[in-house]
Amino acid sequence: MNSGEVGAWVILAALAAVAAADTQGYGAPPPRYASSEEIAILRDDRVIEDDGRYNFDMETANGIVVSESGSPDGPEGAITSAGSFSYTAPDGSDIHLQFVADENGFQPQGAHLPVAPEFPHPIPQFVLDQIAFAAEEDARRPKEPSSRYGAP
DSSP: OOHHHHHHHHHHHHHHHHHHSOOTTOSOOOOTTOOOOOOOEEEEEEEEOTTSOEEEEEEETTSOEEEEEEESOSGGGOOEEEEEEEEEOTTSOEEEEEEEEETTEEEEEOTTSOOOOOSSOOOOHHHHHHHHHHHHHHHHSOOOOOSTTSOO
């Protein structure tokens, strides 16, 4: 057997060892919320008009409620819609979200959503001090025309 044949046998043996190796523990993780339980749909009302208007209302036995309506009255006939949905989160809290989707984008509202601080919010003193320091430095610096941005 020459060295090329030996190398081929080594590679073949390595591949066979890998193929025979136990793959337990290397599979995909199970889904977080896997359930084979079927949930009944209690209500599913849908209306779609010829002119593009629509609405639907849906409710399931596990407490999910969805309602939405829309019409092509946005700019250039874009669909604008509004609605709400509610459900119980995995931690047991009730989630209720209302929304409008129009030329200004998707605009959700709900008690569970984070709220940005009011503006104008108070500016911390260290920031005001830094602004004053920068203004003093600018005042002390001689005013010279900049040659960097002149005509070519």
